[in-house]
Amino acid sequence: MDVLYFAWVRERIGVPKEKVETTAATVSDLVAELSAREDRYAAAFADLSALRVALDQELSDFDAPLAGVGEVAFFPPMTGG
């Protein structure tokens, strides 16, 4: 699946987008998998309360299942307007 990062999450991880092969069942499982992979992910995902997640461009939550999802995005709380 495509995994996208925005704002400081993108800066901390170092790429805006990447393809990830995963069998993670939920967003939390994917976060744990990535965090175990490299320090830069662990640093970005250290405090999930400071993060938001969107699945196929819809805001979602960390308990949500990933079955059928093609695009996951992680970002900080939004500051529009």
Next chain:
Amino acid sequence: MRISVQQEPFDLGAEANAFAAGDTANGAIVTFTGVVRDLAQTDLACMEIEHYPGMTERAIAKIAEEAKTRWSLGDVLVIHRHGRLAPGDRIMMVATAAPHRKDAFEAAEYLMDYLKSRAPFWKKEITASGAEWVAAKDEDEDALSRW
């Protein structure tokens, strides 16, 4: 309904004039404009606005559709810029047209409250001493509870 997520500046006067022009069913038009200000009270050189292409347009459309179900609205306009902006530049505008002013005012406030924390934009302030992401404020999240 028109939604534009764009890098280019917009002409506030031209947009306001064109909005709901010739529409005699709506007696009230409200426009709001957001301007880049020096939040850090330092020497803000510029502000960079990042967004999530695709999701941004969808999220704004969803907010505008919800506003149309809650109030009697004739039309809605949302323009939001991204990229590099200078202090004093206009970041965004919303306009609402309704038969009565209460609907137009309330819907404009609703749109603004939701655009602040539910549309995927992120602001970064660049000053002489460095660059910093603007943190979301609790009061912006709290503002949603009144709707």
